[in-house]
Amino acid sequence: xxxxxxxxxxxxxxxxxLSGCGKFVRDELIYMQNEIDKLYNEAxxxxxxxxxxxxxxIQMGKGGFVTDIQEKAxxxxxxxxxxxxxxxxxxGLSEETKKVTLLSGVNGxxxxxxxxxxxxxxxxxxxxxxxxxxxDWMLSDDQKRLPxxxxxxxxxxxxxxxxxxxxxxxxxxxxxxxxxxxxxxxAKGKDGVFSxxxxxxxxxxxxxxxxxxxxxxxxxxxxxxIALTVDDKDVEDVVLVDPGQKLSIKYVLTGSGAExxxxxxxxxxxxxxxxxxxxxxxxxxxxxxxDVIPEGGYIYISLIDGNGRSSVSVINFAxxxxxxxxxxxxxxxxxxxxxECSVLFEASFELEAECVFPEGVEPWITANVIYDxxxxxxxxxxxxxxxxxxxxxxxxxxxxxxPDEVARITVTQAGKPAEExxxxxxxxxxxxxxxxxxxxxxxxxxxxxxxxxxxxxxxxxxxxxxxxxxxxxxxxxxxxxxxxxxxxNPDNGSEE
Numbered sequence: 001x002x003x004x005x006x007x008x009x010x011x012x013x014x015x016x017x018l019s020g021c022g023k024f025v026r027d028e029l030i031y032m033q034n035e036i037d038k039l040y041n042e043a044x045x046x047x048x049x050x051x052x053x054x055x056x057x058i059q060m061g062k063g064g065f066v067t068d069i070q071e072k073a074x075x076x077x078x079x080x081x082x083x084x085x086x087x088x089x090x091x092g093l094s095e096e097t098k099k100v101t102l103l104s105g106v107n108g109x110x111x112x113x114x115x116x117x118x119x120x121x122x123x124x125x126x127x128x129x130x131x132x133x134x135x136d137w138m139l140s141d142d143q144k145r146l147p148x149x150x151x152x153x154x155x156x157x158x159x160x161x162x163x164x165x166x167x168x169x170x171x172x173x174x175x176x177x178x179x180x181x182x183x184x185x186x187a188k189g190k191d192g193v194f195s196x197x198x199x200x201x202x203x204x205x206x207x208x209x210x211x212x213x214x215x216x217x218x219x220x221x222x223x224x225x226i227a228l229t230v231d232d233k234d235v236e237d238v239v240l241v242d243p244g245q246k247l248s249i250k251y252v253l254t255g256s257g258a259e260x261x262x263x264x265x266x267x268x269x270x271x272x273x274x275x276x277x278x279x280x281x282x283x284x285x286x287x288x289x290x291d292v293i294p295e296g297g298y299i300y301i302s303l304i305d306g307n308g309r310s311s312v313s314v315i316n317f318a319x320x321x322x323x324x325x326x327x328x329x330x331x332x333x334x335x336x337x338x339x340e341c342s343v344l345f346e347a348s349f350e351l352e353a354e355c356v357f358p359e360g361v362e363p364w365i366t367a368n369v370i371y372d373x374x375x376x377x378x379x380x381x382x383x384x385x386x387x388x389x390x391x392x393x394x395x396x397x398x399x400x401x402x403p404d405e406v407a408r409i410t411v412t413q414a415g416k417p418a419e420e421x422x423x424x425x426x427x428x429x430x431x432x433x434x435x436x437x438x439x440x441x442x443x444x445x446x447x448x449x450x451x452x453x454x455x456x457x458x459x460x461x462x463x464x465x466x467x468x469x470x471x472x473x474x475x476x477x478x479x480x481x482x483x484x485x486x487x488x489n490p491d492n493g494s495e496e
Contacts, residue, residue: 049193065221091260091306113209224255224305293319318349337384351376
């Protein structure tokens, strides 16, 4: 195509020069050369895009992994260069890499779709070339669909239309008209094959511009990693065990080529280990503890991937039991609170503390642990209780970095005393002048109005002259209520 381009340009230049038109000749020559260059560049760009699509499909079908991504902005287009690698027979990453250059987007917008694209067959899962203008599969001369990972399509622009040929060789003769076929696609300069390239942690997604539902997914190369659990919990720095205990550590391998990786286990010489495989990527490390758990005892689990790279996980073991040297596990505190409460532990591992309160209750205990040469001292402070209600909480003691509880300190705090009656002047009846009859201003303090003859003349019949009958001359006995005649019987009130 390059040779033909310059032959045509040379012929036109010679013809125009022979015509002797001077400056006009030069201008026309430059214009025509530019037009030829545009057609050539557009065809070259489209060929590059389609070959990138083909290369991406091939890498996906061959089980290749994206090992590197380079991104570069060039004008209004983003250029992505993807490097692909493959796993060898041992599961290692091959040093031979394949690079694929992709163009996507125009200033963040979706690319203008080119009429030729690819589509995945739902039945066989393969990708085939697709004519978006006709809305149908592109077919070979024998009416078979053309797989993307098969022959390479090459395009050129001629007479305002796209021409195509299929070849297994990159050396295409652009002058051999017998291998080129005219399409129904006008050469409009549309240049998009991929509308979006989405780079994720574990894969790269290529969305085709012609149909956003068609997405090529290319896996990224991920290093092999191992995850360890005991009883469905992640293995921490320290695992607590009993003397002679047997336990199984679950391992799961993930990453590119994980099925080729090897897992081995070893000990400090006092524990015993054995590997039990469930599959190529899952299994168990069975551990048998000695009769006496040594201080600083450990095992190690090594992972070796197909590239020969290894990683080692060290698991330390400690005795499940601890000894309380001083302090108490149940503590009762007064309402005023306390400071520097303490409990001293003996353990072969470092401890940490967590205060646990009922849901919705503000924390009222603070605690920390200090470790020194096989001993851990728990110190905690208790805030004053401003409520009359008793309250309780507890402090959980665990090995550093482990969720296993080895001790618990329960703290109960009394509520503040209730207010005693009589201290509130608004509620003490002894201080209310309106409710105490002994302080009634209408009476004489210290006297009984019902018994004081000096205060009520109508209540003492012995001293009230109105009790004597002036007509009969009789007197009424205030105690018996009988009338007597003082002249006849002054002593008993009756006549003899």
